[in-house]
Amino acid sequence: MTETTETGIEVYAYRHAPWYLLTRRQLRRLGLSPGKGRQEIAAEIRWRRGLRVAYLFDVGRAERVRPMTKAQARALDAAMRARRTCAGCRVVQDYCIPTSRGMCVPCFTGETVVDDDTPPPW
Template identity: 55%
Template sequence: MSRIRAAYYDPDGTKYGIPTYWWRGAPAGYATRRQLRAAGLRPGGQPIAAQILWRGVGGTRTAYLYRVDLARPKRTATPAQLRAIDAALTARRTCPTCRVVRPYCIPRSLGECVDCAYPMEEAA
């Protein structure tokens, strides 16, 4: 075992408080949030079960692990929630000045679409 791996290997949790493993050294049955999401699961309120530590840019990096057997299925949005999201995204694309729905979100820094914010550049 290399020195780096040995520094981050603490399966009992005596050094770091929770079980700690090196990069790609965690046993089966643990997954990160992203891995759970890819499998159609979510942590479901369970506490962090373990962590992975590795040396990265800017210092030591951490990834928290959750138990797969305690994970719950991802929740799906209801039709009403999907309609509300669609309405909110449409409102972000609607210019308050010309009332045109644009194919991009209206920049908050301008407060209106680019055509309304810079009318002279369009004519040139």
């Protein structure tokens, strides 16, 4: 089942797109990217009566993803450590702290005692 939009982009039903058309996530899983704005959207898939849309890119025109530099890796590590650090007890947890609470589960439930003299881990 294929349609065409007003702009000429083909529209496929969910799970009916050809094998060579992939989403950004599928390309990334293969170590590819559509390119920095150089590849046009080849098609789209729609599901849930057209309420959900995903854009598809041609795998043949995709480019290899550049490897991460050491500085980028350090910045990513620091950002993830900040997301895992509790604002209440300043302990780095094994999970990302929910932004809705802003603190770890023990602090949120009142199970930990906060020592205000502890310096932040960053």
